[in-house]
Amino acid sequence: MAKIVVACGSGVATSETVVGSIKNFLAEHKITGVTVEATDFKGLASVLPKYDIYVWIARPTPELQAICQKQGIVDVNGVNILTGNNADDSFKKIIWALSQMID
Amino acid sequence: MEAYRAMLHPELIFLDMQADRAGDLFIQVGAKLQKLGYVKTDYSKALAQREADFPTGLVTKYLPVALPHTDPEYVEKPFICLAKNEKPLALLQMGTNEPMQAQYFFFLGITVPKDQVVLLQKFMQLLQDENFVKGLTHITEPAEMFAFIKQEF
Numbered sequence: 001m002a003k004i005v006v007a008c009g010s011g012v013a014t015s016e017t018v019v020g021s022i023k024n025f026l027a028e029h030k031i032t033g034v035t036v037e038a039t040d041f042k043g044l045a046s047v048l049p050k051y052d053i054y055v056w057i058a059r060p061t062p063e064l065q066a067i068c069q070k071q072g073i074v075d076v077n078g079v080n081i082l083t084g085n086n087a088d089d090s091f092k093k094i095i096w097a098l099s100q101m102i103d
Numbered sequence: 104m105e106a107y108r109a110m111l112h113p114e115l116i117f118l119d120m121q122a123d124r125a126g127d128l129f130i131q132v133g134a135k136l137q138k139l140g141y142v143k144t145d146y147s148k149a150l151a152q153r154e155a156d157f158p159t160g161l162v163t164k165y166l167p168v169a170l171p172h173t174d175p176e177y178v179e180k181p182f183i184c185l186a187k188n189e190k191p192l193a194l195l196q197m198g199t200n201e202p203m204q205a206q207y208f209f210f211l212g213i214t215v216p217k218d219q220v221v222l223l224q225k226f227m228q229l230l231q232d233e234n235f236v237k238g239l240t241h242i243t244e245p246a247e248m249f250a251f252i253k254q255e256f
Contacts, residue, residue, distance in 0.1 A: 014223065016217060017223045020220065020224055078198065082161065082227060083162070
């Protein structure tokens with residue numbers, strides 16, 4: 001089971017919106033077995049290691065970047081998904097990350 | 104009617120704001136929202152703090168915008184408020200914190216995230232629609248703007 005986390009400043013508005021967009025994208029492409037969750041920035045460092053893909057809407061701190069690097073978590077630009085500008089680039093990276101996990 | 108459309112209110116369309124800085128705009132709009140009973144007393148302060156920590160500027164396909172918002176605890180009743188400033192104001196982009204300028208600010212008063220983000224989803228789709236953006240940037244009358252937004256949403 002692949003796990004994606006989406007994090008914005010408060011977990012209030014934009015992260016929930018991007019979670020919806022990712023879920024729609026996965027459904028449209030008939031990709032199953034992926035959970036997508038929103039979280040706020042404050043608690044992120046402690047839960048981030050549980051996830052495979054980190055979709056950021058607020059800029060990742062050096063601490064978060066270090067966790068991603070150490071744990072092999074793929075980070076993806078979520079602002080592109082929110083605005084629809086270059087959303088394909090972000091979705092491609094998610095697909096790539098998921099495909100790496102199959103092996 | 105979709106529940107989120109109830110967040111649109113004719114009294115929350117401000118098309119002649121005259122702020123020199125984004126911070127001033129937040130204070131001016133915050134005061135209006137408080138006077139009208141949509142937000143609690145600490146709203147403007149919370150808004151400025153959150154924008155400093157997590158900026159909300161977005162460069163969308165046709166129009167740069169910002170989506171200033173606070174945690175739900177500062178919101179009295181849910182709303183979306185449009186403020187157009189007479190000139191573009193400097194602010195930072197969500198996600199990258201890169202500088203940008205925006206003239207259109209959509210203040211979001213979210214109280215129940217799971218229900219109300221539908222509005223944000225819909226809004227993001229509309230900003231990718233050239234005709235919607237054309238309408239948005241050409242209308243100068245608040246009543247006409249409200250009717251337009253209500254219809255599009």
